[in-house]
Amino acid sequence: MSGDPRELxxxxxxEHNKKPRNFGKLAPCTHHAEGHNPLCGDxxxxxxxxxxxxxxxxxxxxxxxxxxxxSASLMxxxxxxxxxxxxxxxxxxxxxxxxxxxxxxxxxxxxKLTLFEGVKNLxxxxxxxxxxxxxxxxxxxxxxQASTE
Amino acid sequence: MSTALAPLDTARIRxxxxxxxxxxxxxxxxxxDSAVSGQMPSPVIERMAHYERFxxxxxxxxxxxxxxxxxxxxxxxxxxxxxxxxxxxxxxxIWTRGTTEAxxxxxxxWGRTNIQAGDELLLSAMEHHANIVPWQMLAAEKGATIxxxxxxxxxxxxxxxxxxxxxxxxxxxxxxxxxxxxxxINPVKAIVAKAKARGVVTVIDGAQAVPHLPVDVRDLDCxxxxxxxxxxxxxxxxxxxxxxxxxxxxxPPWHGGGNMILSVSWEKTTYMGLxxxxxxxxxxxxxxxxxxxxxxxxxxxxxxxxxxxxAALLAYATEQLSAIPGLRxxxxxxxxxxxxxFVLDGVHSHDVGSILDHEGIxxxxxxxxxxxxxxxxxxxATTRASFTYFNDAADVDALVAALLKVKxxxx
Ligand SMILES: Cc1ncc(COP(=O)(O)O)c(C=O)c1O
Numbered sequence: 001m002s003g004d005p006r007e008l009x010x011x012x013x014x015e016h017n018k019k020p021r022n023f024g025k026l027a028p029c030t031h032h033a034e035g036h037n038p039l040c041g042d043x044x045x046x047x048x049x050x051x052x053x054x055x056x057x058x059x060x061x062x063x064x065x066x067x068x069x070x071s072a073s074l075m076x077x078x079x080x081x082x083x084x085x086x087x088x089x090x091x092x093x094x095x096x097x098x099x100x101x102x103x104x105x106x107x108x109x110x111x112k113l114t115l116f117e118g119v120k121n122l123x124x125x126x127x128x129x130x131x132x133x134x135x136x137x138x139x140x141x142x143x144x145q146a147s148t149e
Numbered sequence: 150m151s152t153a154l155a156p157l158d159t160a161r162i163r164x165x166x167x168x169x170x171x172x173x174x175x176x177x178x179x180x181x182d183s184a185v186s187g188q189m190p191s192p193v194i195e196r197m198a199h200y201e202r203f204x205x206x207x208x209x210x211x212x213x214x215x216x217x218x219x220x221x222x223x224x225x226x227x228x229x230x231x232x233x234x235x236x237x238x239x240x241x242x243i244w245t246r247g248t249t250e251a252x253x254x255x256x257x258x259w260g261r262t263n264i265q266a267g268d269e270l271l272l273s274a275m276e277h278h279a280n281i282v283p284w285q286m287l288a289a290e291k292g293a294t295i296x297x298x299x300x301x302x303x304x305x306x307x308x309x310x311x312x313x314x315x316x317x318x319x320x321x322x323x324x325x326x327x328x329x330x331x332x333x334i335n336p337v338k339a340i341v342a343k344a345k346a347r348g349v350v351t352v353i354d355g356a357q358a359v360p361h362l363p364v365d366v367r368d369l370d371c372x373x374x375x376x377x378x379x380x381x382x383x384x385x386x387x388x389x390x391x392x393x394x395x396x397x398x399x400x401p402p403w404h405g406g407g408n409m410i411l412s413v414s415w416e417k418t419t420y421m422g423l424x425x426x427x428x429x430x431x432x433x434x435x436x437x438x439x440x441x442x443x444x445x446x447x448x449x450x451x452x453x454x455x456x457x458x459x460a461a462l463l464a465y466a467t468e469q470l471s472a473i474p475g476l477r478x479x480x481x482x483x484x485x486x487x488x489x490x491f492v493l494d495g496v497h498s499h500d501v502g503s504i505l506d507h508e509g510i511x512x513x514x515x516x517x518x519x520x521x522x523x524x525x526x527x528x529x530a531t532t533r534a535s536f537t538y539f540n541d542a543a544d545v546d547a548l549v550a551a552l553l554k555v556k557x558x559x560x
Binding site: 004005006008014018039041067068069124125128 | 495496497498499500503504507515516520523529530558559560
């Protein structure tokens with residue numbers, strides 16, 4: 001690891017970890033999935049209501065590290081109101097970002113989520129940041145389980 | 150502080166671990182993760198390299214002098230293991246890949262022949278997955294049930310109810326000597342005596358005990374005792390199953406193949422006696438010799454001195470960490486090995502682990518392959534520092550400083 005952890009543990013991430021947004025469960029919901037990070041035991045449940053191809057509402061539940069929780073909190077805020085296609089595009093951009101394959105200076109659709117860029121210097125933590133997005137992709141595909149392995 | 154420790158010369162010892170002198174994230178490496186895997190001192194690495202350079206061949210292979218010499222070195226290592234745990238005979242020392250394989254051997258060979266539908270298997274609440282899952286597989290196959298010896302909030306087994314937990318159907322007790330997640334040293338001898346009195350076979354997981362305590366299987370009087378080379382300053386890929394001779398003799402082989410047979414024909418195959426019966430195929434010879442060298446190395450340091458050093462370091466670390474506001478030690482048994490698990494208020498252990506890593510401090514963060522222990526203690530995961538003979542008070546101080554930094558970042 002080369003990066004200073006402060007580059008990753010920025011105020012926004014710490015704040016979302018402390019006060020996660022969209023925390024809880026939607027009942028009823030149209031889509032749901034459970035995500036697991038078997039390596040560290042983090043788990044996350046996503047519930048969504050998709051109406052006319054748009055994510056009308058989304059909530060997450062579960063326990064995990066600050067990176068995981070902040071990522072889920074920011075993700076739910078970012079995809080709410082977006083179309084399924086837009087959300088999938090964001091998921092693939094986010095994955096590219098944390099693997100160091102997306103330059104935040106180039107055009108993208110993930111807005112302030114580029115603040116997770118620091119994760120790329122912590123390879124063992126990439127899965128924590130990606131777990132909510134992997135779970136979202138599974139939920140949108142109609143799969144009940146997602147895993148980072 | 151270090152002057153108060155038993156007289157182990159940690160500075161001299163550290164010189165035998167080149168990794169400890171290698172900068173890590175541009176810092177001094179502080180290795181507090183020996184419970185995950187112990188580092189190997191240079192003499193052990195040299196011994197293995199010497200074997201590979203000048204002695205390498207296969208064992209138990211006919212008339213070549215080279216093979217005979219390799220066999221002798223390999224069997225000498227077995228004798229070192231025997232003496233190390235005071236087993237009566239080298240016939241009772243079976244090489245395995247590690248603790249996990251040793252426990253699976255018992256569950257598969259002894260278990261499948263002796264466990265029937267309706268039987269009960271008794272395990273402690275603080276087992277590593279390695280002493281849970283093989284028994285669950287056996288229980289599912291045979292229709293047996295698993296019962297658990299509970300523990301208190303401190304991480305001590307509740308033994309008052311043991312007499313009731315052991316029933317006429319209880320066939321086996323699986324018990325860890327030292328908990329890898331909590332550090333608890335279990336009163337194995339007393340528990341084994343109770344189990345034995347009721348005809349229960351005892352299987353002890355010694356993976357975390359052998360690095361910290363002198364172990365005497367005759368004194369413990371257990372039926373099986375398993376441990377891994379890599380937690381004992383030896384290499385990965387080698388481990389040991391000690392088993393009482395009468396039991397091992399009555400057990401069927403587990404893996405079949407070369408080395409474990411006396412003769413093979415289409416009509417009838419006969420097996421080797423002990424220990425060969427349980428050692429099919431080519432073993433990890435260099436690793437076995439390396440484990441022998443590790444035992445020599447530890448014996449030269451002195452097992453009692455190591456135990457005293459570890460105990461003093463644990464006491465110091467416990468005192469220092471307890472002083473950090475918001476830090477809670479998980480596992481506060483009266484008898485503990487130098488394994489210190491903790492949680493920090495409001496900070497997940499993976500975040501603690503990542504920041505410590507950046508500070509050059511290697512610890513384990515997670516569930517420690519003991520998810521039922523995490524569930525019992527109502528924590529998702531812990532951060533665990535483990536201390537061994539090359540650690541010193543400065544390592545504890547570095548840990549404390551880094552933990553204060555975590556708190557500063559997380560506010
Ligand atoms: C108490 C305990 N039992 C069993 C094991 C498994 O050992 P191995 O992976 O070497 O087979 C470990 C290692 O983590 C352990 O700590």
